[in-house]
Amino acid sequence: MSQGPIPTFDIGEYTHAESAASRAAFVKKLGDAYREWGFAGIRNHGISAETIDAAYDVFKAFFALPDEVKKAYHLPGSGGARGYTPFGIETAKGATHFDLKEFYHIGREIPRDSKYADVMQANVWPAELPEFKTIGYALFESLDALGNVILEVLATDLGLAPDFFVERTSSGNSILRPIHYPPIPEGDVPNVRAGEHEDINLITLLVGASAEGLEVKSRKGEWVPFTADADTIVVNIGDMLQRLTNHVYPSTTHRVVNPKGDSARAPRYSTPFFLHLNPDASVGVLPSTITPDNPSRYPEAITANEYLMERLREIKLV
Structure with missing residues (x-):
């Protein structure tokens, strides 16, 4: 079982x-967990160990x-939206020291004549690893599909139509981010692998949370370790969904x-x-979540892209 009180659920029950x-019982159970923690583990998710292992093998090969060679896939001025972001750039909001990591961004493949093409860049694929695209994008699509199931549960929990969120994310600027945290040098290091932060997006699905950290x-303000079982994907609420709800x-x-x-x-x-x-x-507050005890915290609506750009500036990617 997972360490700590953060629960893990079998999505097959839904x-x-x-x-x-x-x-309905599962919807309430998962909804209650997110209201309390904003985090949960999801198992029996249908993404095979072979799919995940193949992705990690090709991601490790890239790093x-x-x-x-890696820096040839870094796109200066792009905010790290696609391709490679080198070690020493991303810094958690309010942090003094950069995170100890490098990463790669794989985005949604869309037609280049799409109305979103001006804010959703084309993917960059490493020529040195021809299998990177096929394997990496397969994992993207698998996690996107699982995310839709979670969003359906949450919409139902909120009393909305089951497809309320799903139809608003079908062309979403979603990102798969393979991350490499290199070995930490000996001695006093003021940096951490990832400083304390909240995610920007709607929900995050984390593959590979079986490593400690x-x-x-x-x-209550206590730090609770969440080292999930190897077959568990950790799914947490992001700031956009917090704002919407x-x-x-x-x-x-x-x-x-x-x-x-x-x-x-x-x-x-x-x-x-x-x-x-x-x-x-729109990332505006859902009317059903406004009550006398919980008045609207965000009177002004903002688009998802406007909100994303504000937050990317805060973490020094733009």
Whole structure:
């Protein structure tokens, strides 16, 4: 079982529910967990270990390439939207020191004559690894599909039409981000692998949280380690969904801490999928989440792309 009190759920209880009552019970159970934690583990998700392992193998192969080769896939001025972002750039909001990581961004493949083409760049694929595109985008699509199931559950929990979120994310500027945290040098290092932060997007699906380091901040202000089982995908609420739901679902602060001792000399890899709204979708408070006890916290609506750009500037990617 996962460490700490953050729960893990079998999504098959929803996708293969034997009755409307059992499906409704699962919706309430998962909804309650997100209202309390903003985080949950999801197992029996249907993404095979072979798919995940193949993706990690090709991502590790990319990060093992020489720096000068990797930097050919860095697109200066793009805000890291696609391609490679080198070590030493991303910095958590409010942090003094940059995160100890490098990463790659795979986005949604859209027609270049799409109305979103001006804000959703074309993907960049490493020529040195021809299988990177096929394997990486397969994982993108698998996580996108799983995200749609989670969003259907959450929409139902909020009393909305089941496809409320899904139809607003069908062309979303979602990102698959393979991350490499290199070995940490000996001595005092003020940086951490990922400073405490909240995610920008709607929901995040994290593949590879079985490595130690992820910690989630509880409502009491305590840091709770969340080292999931290998077959579990960690799914958390992002700031866009927190805003849409007037904080009914909290976007919980989390971080990736540096390991101790010999473990610090080993690299760490993880792959979050940041599921985003369509760029022109409104990130305005849902009327059903406004109550006398929870008045609207955000009177002004903003589009998903406007909100994304504000936040990218805060973390020094733009």
